[in-house]
Amino acid sequence: MRHLYPFLLFLSACTTRDQRYSEWREYLGGPDRNHYSTLSQISPDNVAQLQVAWTYASPDSGQMQMNPIIVDGVLYSVSATVQAFALDAATGKELWRFGDLLKVWHSTSRGVTYWEDGADKRILYTIGPHLYALNAQTGQPITSFGDGGRVDLHLGLPASAQEKFVISNTPGTLFEDLIIMPLRLAEGPDAAPGDIRAFNVRTGQLAWTFHTIPYPYEQGYDTWSPNAYRNTSVGAANNWAGMAIDRERGLVFVPTGSAAPDFYGGDRIGKNLYANCLLALDARTGRRKWHFQFNHHDIWDRDPPAPPNLIQVQRHGKTIDAVAQVTKQGYVFVFDRDFGQPLFPVQEVPAPTSNLAGEQSWATQPVPVLPQPFARQSHTLTEKDLSPYAENQAELLATFQRADKRLFAPPNLDGVFLLPGYDGGAEWGGAAADPEAGILYVNANEMAWILQMEPAGAAKPQKNISKGEAVYLANCANCHKNDRSGNAQSGYPALTGIEKKHTNATMLTLLTTGKGMMPGFPQLAADEKNAVANWLLGQEKKEVGSAVVTHALPYQHTGYHKFLDNKGLPGIAPPWGTLTAIDLNNGQFKWQIPLGETPELNNAPTGCENYGGPVITANGLLFIAATKDGKFRAFDRHTGQLLWQTTLPAPAFATPAMYEVNGKQYIVVACGGTKLGTKKGHQVVAFALP
Numbered sequence: 001m002r003h004l005y006p007f008l009l010f011l012s013a014c015t016t017r018d019q020r021y022s023e024w025r026e027y028l029g030g031p032d033r034n035h036y037s038t039l040s041q042i043s044p045d046n047v048a049q050l051q052v053a054w055t056y057a058s059p060d061s062g063q064m065q066m067n068p069i070i071v072d073g074v075l076y077s078v079s080a081t082v083q084a085f086a087l088d089a090a091t092g093k094e095l096w097r098f099g100d101l102l103k104v105w106h107s108t109s110r111g112v113t114y115w116e117d118g119a120d121k122r123i124l125y126t127i128g129p130h131l132y133a134l135n136a137q138t139g140q141p142i143t144s145f146g147d148g149g150r151v152d153l154h155l156g157l158p159a160s161a162q163e164k165f166v167i168s169n170t171p172g173t174l175f176e177d178l179i180i181m182p183l184r185l186a187e188g189p190d191a192a193p194g195d196i197r198a199f200n201v202r203t204g205q206l207a208w209t210f211h212t213i214p215y216p217y218e219q220g221y222d223t224w225s226p227n228a229y230r231n232t233s234v235g236a237a238n239n240w241a242g243m244a245i246d247r248e249r250g251l252v253f254v255p256t257g258s259a260a261p262d263f264y265g266g267d268r269i270g271k272n273l274y275a276n277c278l279l280a281l282d283a284r285t286g287r288r289k290w291h292f293q294f295n296h297h298d299i300w301d302r303d304p305p306a307p308p309n310l311i312q313v314q315r316h317g318k319t320i321d322a323v324a325q326v327t328k329q330g331y332v333f334v335f336d337r338d339f340g341q342p343l344f345p346v347q348e349v350p351a352p353t354s355n356l357a358g359e360q361s362w363a364t365q366p367v368p369v370l371p372q373p374f375a376r377q378s379h380t381l382t383e384k385d386l387s388p389y390a391e392n393q394a395e396l397l398a399t400f401q402r403a404d405k406r407l408f409a410p411p412n413l414d415g416v417f418l419l420p421g422y423d424g425g426a427e428w429g430g431a432a433a434d435p436e437a438g439i440l441y442v443n444a445n446e447m448a449w450i451l452q453m454e455p456a457g458a459a460k461p462q463k464n465i466s467k468g469e470a471v472y473l474a475n476c477a478n479c480h481k482n483d484r485s486g487n488a489q490s491g492y493p494a495l496t497g498i499e500k501k502h503t504n505a506t507m508l509t510l511l512t513t514g515k516g517m518m519p520g521f522p523q524l525a526a527d528e529k530n531a532v533a534n535w536l537l538g539q540e541k542k543e544v545g546s547a548v549v550t551h552a553l554p555y556q557h558t559g560y561h562k563f564l565d566n567k568g569l570p571g572i573a574p575p576w577g578t579l580t581a582i583d584l585n586n587g588q589f590k591w592q593i594p595l596g597e598t599p600e601l602n603n604a605p606t607g608c609e610n611y612g613g614p615v616i617t618a619n620g621l622l623f624i625a626a627t628k629d630g631k632f633r634a635f636d637r638h639t640g641q642l643l644w645q646t647t648l649p650a651p652a653f654a655t656p657a658m659y660e661v662n663g664k665q666y667i668v669v670a671c672g673g674t675k676l677g678t679k680k681g682h683q684v685v686a687f688a689l690p
Helices: 005-022 393-402 467-475 504-513 526-536
Strands: 051-057 069-071 074-078 084-088 094-098 113-117 120-127 130-135 150-152 173-175 178-181 196-200 206-210 244-246 251-255 277-282 288-293 309-315 318-326 332-336 346-350 364-368 416-418 432-434 439-445 449-451 453-455 555-557 577-583 588-594 615-617 621-624 631-636 642-647 657-661 664-673 680-688
Touching: 069 113, 069 657, 084 120, 113 173, 173 244, 244 309, 277 318, 309 432, 318 439, 332 364, 432 615, 467 526, 504 526, 615 657
Parallel strands: none
Antiparallel strands: 051 680, 069 074, 074 084, 084 094, 113 120, 120 130, 130 150, 173 178, 178 196, 196 206, 244 251, 251 277, 277 288, 309 318, 318 332, 346 364, 416 449, 432 439, 439 577, 453 555, 577 588, 615 621, 621 631, 631 642, 657 664, 664 680
16 A cells, blocks of 8 residues: 555646646636646547537626636636626526626626635625625625625725725635735826735635835835835836736735836836836735846836746756746746746846936836747837838828837837837737646737827816816826817727716716726716716806816826727738747747738738637647637647637637536637727627537
8 A cells, every 4th residue: 555655646636637727717727827728628630610509698798808717517707797697617507696787887807716615615706996705606795704795905005095996807816715816006196006915715804915115114115216105196016917826835926017107207216116027925924035027117008917827847957837927018038936037038228218307217128038029019110011001101101200119218209109009919818828848828919009298288278178177188088089089999989979878877987987998086076076977978067267187297198099000900010919839948939820810901811909818728729719800719739720710709808718517628708899899799608519
C-alpha cells in the first residue's frame, strides 16, 4: 500500500485538474484566467458539425458582456439589466432569476462568483454599488450577509468618497472565505480612490484594504502630489478588469487602472504608484509582495484592460511559474510569479515632454524587448498606411499629418494619433493561454483615435444658459457634443429626441447609475440632476443668465473621436482586428491573422472591431465570437486555420464558456449585440455536437 500512495496522490491531482478544466466554475474558466478547457469531445476533426443545442432568451435585451460559470450542471450568469439567473446547463431551462425588471440597472456585467462550503452554496454579484450574496439553489438573498443580503461597496472608502460613483462590472476573486472586489469608478476629478478591498464571503465584513493611492506612512506616497490621498481632485487607480489568483501561493495578481482625471495630471504630479500596475498582494492580508508599473504618470488612459494569465514557461531548461499581462498598447509583459522579475528585458525609453501648462509628463516609459507588439502602434505608421478603401483620402491625410504620432506623445491642443486606441489593443475580454505550454492567444482592435485637449471652457458658452444646460456642458458634452448630436460611430448616441424614450424619473436613474460604459453622476446634487434631466427632456423653465459652467482643471478632453473615413470605416489600412498566438517561452509569434469581416466591403477579410475573448482547448481548438460582424468561429489554435463559423442571432461581445453535462460537451456564448451600433439581442446560445 505504501508503494501505491504516490500513485494515488497523482491520480487525485489529475482528477482535481480534470474537474477544474472540464467545468467552468470561475470567471474566464479558472483562477488562472486562462480561458482553457481539457474537454475533448469536440475536436478539430468534428468541430464543423457543431449545431445549436439550446437557447435562452432573457426578458431584457442589450449589451451582454458576461462570461457564464457552470457548476454541477447549472449555468449562472447575469442579464443586460444586471439580473442574476440560473439555468439547467443541459437544456437552458430557467431555474431562477433575481432582479426587478421595473427597477433595472442600465449597466454591463461580466458575470458572477460561486462559493461553497458543504451545503452552503452562494452566488456573489453586484447591482450598482451593492455586492449581493444569493442562495445558489434558490436565487434568494442570504440575509446574514451584510445588510439583509448585500454590502455597500463604499464600505471602507474614505469619507470623501461615500457619495461618489462606485459599481463593479467584473466578478470578484475568491480566496478561502474572502472575495476581493474589482471596482468601476468615475474617470474625472470627482473619482473615488481605487482601494483594493476584500470582504468576508460569509458575513460581508471588510477584511482588508490596500491603498492604491498611498497614505503618508505608506510606500509610494512620494510618487504623488502630497495631498492626492485626500481624494479631493485625484482618485481612481482602481482594479476594474478583474484579477487572477494563485491559491497555492496565497497571491492575488491585481492590474490597476489609471489615476483620475485621465488625460491631465497637473494635480497628481509624480510617477503615481500604484496606478497602472500589476500588483502581487498577499490574498489573506492585502500586503504588497511586488509590483510593476506599465505606464508612469499615465495621461493616455493606458491601464491594463484584463486580468493577467498564470502560466508556466521554459527558460534555460527550467520550468518557471509566470504571470503574463496584456495591455491596451499591444504589449505583453511576462514576470516571474514569486518575485516580479521580468522574463524578457524591459527598456525605459525616452518619452516626449508635455507642453500643457502645469502638466509634468514622465521622462521615460517601459517597453518590453519581447514579445513584439501584437497591434500596430502610431509611431510605426506612414502615409501609405491610410485606408485604400477611403474616398476622402485628402481629408484623412490632413488629419494624419497634423496629429502627433510619436511613441508616448502626450495629450496636446493639436491632437495625438492614438493607435492602438482608447480600448486597445487588448481589451477587457483578455487573453487565452495554454497554462503549461506557455502559449498566449490574444485578440486585438486596430482602431485609431484622435486624443485632443482644449482649454477649460473653450467653445462652451458661459452666459445666457440655463442651469440644466450648464450641468450638461460641464459633464456630458465631451461625449455627446454641445448640440447633443452624439458620435454614433464612436459609440456615443445622440440625445436629441430623448424625450420620446425617457421620463424625468428614468433620466434621474440613468444620471445616478450610468448606462453601459457611461458612468453615473451620483456626485451631482439632486437639483443639478433634475435640472439637466428637464433640460434634455425639453421641460426646463426658460430661465437664463445666472448659470456659469465651472471647471476644476485648466484643460479638458475634447471627447472620444475615432479616425474614420466618410463611410464610417477605419481610416487606416486593414487589418482592423487581429488574433495572435504568442510563444511566451521565446517571445516569438506563432501566427497572426485578421479577425472578422467587413460587410460594407463584401465581407472582405479585413478584420474588424472585437470585444470579448477566446476559449482554447487542450486538443487544439480556439473559439471566439467578439467580432462586430456577428460571427462565431473556431480555429486550429496551432496554425490559425479557420475550421468552422456560424452567424449568431446578434453579435456576441462576450467570452464563451465551455463545459460538460451528462457526458456531453457544450460551448455557450451571450449574444447581446448593441455595441458598435449592431443589432440588439437577448439570447444565450449553447452549441454541441449532434
